[in-house]
Amino acid sequence: MLDFENKMVEYWRNAKIPYPVHFSGGNEDQLIEIFKEISPEDWIFGTHRAHYHYLLAGGSKESLEKAILRGDSMHIFDRKLKFYTSAIVAGVAAIAAGTALGIKKNNGKNHVWCFVGDGAEDEGHFYEAARYVAGHNLPCTFVIEDNNRSVETPLRERWGDSGFKWPDCVIRYHYVPTYPHVGDGSFVKFGDKNAGGNSF
Numbered sequence: 001m002l003d004f005e006n007k008m009v010e011y012w013r014n015a016k017i018p019y020p021v022h023f024s025g026g027n028e029d030q031l032i033e034i035f036k037e038i039s040p041e042d043w044i045f046g047t048h049r050a051h052y053h054y055l056l057a058g059g060s061k062e063s064l065e066k067a068i069l070r071g072d073s074m075h076i077f078d079r080k081l082k083f084y085t086s087a088i089v090a091g092v093a094a095i096a097a098g099t100a101l102g103i104k105k106n107n108g109k110n111h112v113w114c115f116v117g118d119g120a121e122d123e124g125h126f127y128e129a130a131r132y133v134a135g136h137n138l139p140c141t142f143v144i145e146d147n148n149r150s151v152e153t154p155l156r157e158r159w160g161d162s163g164f165k166w167p168d169c170v171i172r173y174h175y176v177p178t179y180p181h182v183g184d185g186s187f188v189k190f191g192d193k194n195a196g197g198n199s200f
Helices: 002-013 028-035 051-056 061-069 093-105 118-122 124-135 155-159
Strands: 043-046 083-085 112-117 140-146 170-174
Touching: 002 051, 002 061, 028 051, 043 051, 043 093, 051 061, 051 083, 093 112, 093 124, 093 140, 112 118, 118 124, 118 140, 118 155, 124 140
Parallel strands: 043 083, 043 112, 112 140, 140 170
Antiparallel strands: none
16 A cells, blocks of 8 residues: 555656645554455545545555546546545535435445545535434444645644534544645645646
């Protein structure tokens, strides 16, 4: 997994990936533990940063590499694996809740896992989905992957000392990302001609 991501990083550094790409890294241990609880029949919803999730779900390294090289890094999906992503912040939360509702109505045994970043906590879409799942006791777990760098701004700067207790259907883990947002982890303003590589 780490070897795969390092290979993608080298592609990016050598200008082989001229598209937006968000690398995983620093959260290998946490994800490996979480995926021990995920069965092959479960549904998985992820974000723009889903390389690790796809590989842990049983996805093909070759297919993932091809997707990244053609610019689809943020749009990974695999119907056979029940694996879907969205680059929209908290965009998968309501879909995950609806999928869990369908499972419950059909007396299904599988579970829904929805991975989001800490930036999703700032979105009403996520709050409403988590509240709905908790209120209707749906088979869905939301996993907040908190690297404390939503839009390059730490949580305390965004919300001060305010806190919020999520229902039991929400779990979170904190990690220090190897590559916070893009490329080598540096933040580059869009249009910066001196930046090199991908500019955002």
